[in-house]
Amino acid sequence: MPPPAGPARSTHRHRETPPRPASTATRTPAANVVRSSNDSDRPGAGRATAVVVAVDRDDTAVLVTLSIREIAPTVPVTVAIRESANLRAARRAGADSVVLSSETAGRMLGLAVATPTGAELVDELLTPETVPSLTERQVRAEEIGCAPHGLPDPVVAVVRNGQLLRAGASEAGVLEAADRLVQVRHLVG
Structure with missing residues (x-):
């Protein structure tokens, strides 16, 4: 299967265990650069378009997230946390999603x-890579003013002003220009 078209994007994932060779991770446009959370090359995160922090301990995940935020304050950071009690700490450290x-x-x-x-x-x-799959995208100009349920691909949720609104909820109403849609893509191949 050929790699997807579009600009190359990189993601930093930090692990506590020794990293795999990165040679296989950088062959496609959606490269994963695996680094140890103790790696001295964390400045590479400043070149990433997104960072995923997935380590063995929640306290390490929070500390790595704080480090990433110092290096790359605007890069989206997703953090894996094991215990719900640590959700707030991860968000306060700068995780965009947990x-x-x-x-x-x-x-x-x-x-x-x-x-x-x-x-x-x-x-x-x-x-x-499968069909169907969930996708998130910006609302298109021709969809502004439409109800979410009127679009060809089913809309699961609308993201408006940072709030997740279920597509069937009355708060979702009609689509606005700044909305993002979470959809089930390509139900029919």
Whole structure:
């Protein structure tokens, strides 16, 4: 499968364990540069278009996030946290988004027990290379003033002024120019 078209983007992921060779991670336009959280080359984060912090301990994740914010104050930072009690610390350290990895995995396990096909579908929705998948995009000019449910690809949520609004909620109303849409893309191949 050829790599997706478009400008090269890089993501820094920090790990506490020894890093894999980066040679395989930089072959595609969506390169992952794996570095240790103790690596002296953290300034490379300043060249990244996004940073993912995924380490073995929440306190380390918070400290790495603080370091990234000093180096790259405007780069989007996503942090994996294991315990929900540390969610606020990660956000205060500068994380733009936080994934509660243990709780998310627990939900997927519970869903797989109760609804195996539903768990398979959720996994597919979370995998960008599959169809269907979840995407987020800016509202287009021709969609301004339309209801979210009137678009060809199903809208799951509207992001307005930093707030996540469920597409069916009355607060979502009609689409505005600055809105972002979370959609299920390409239900029909």
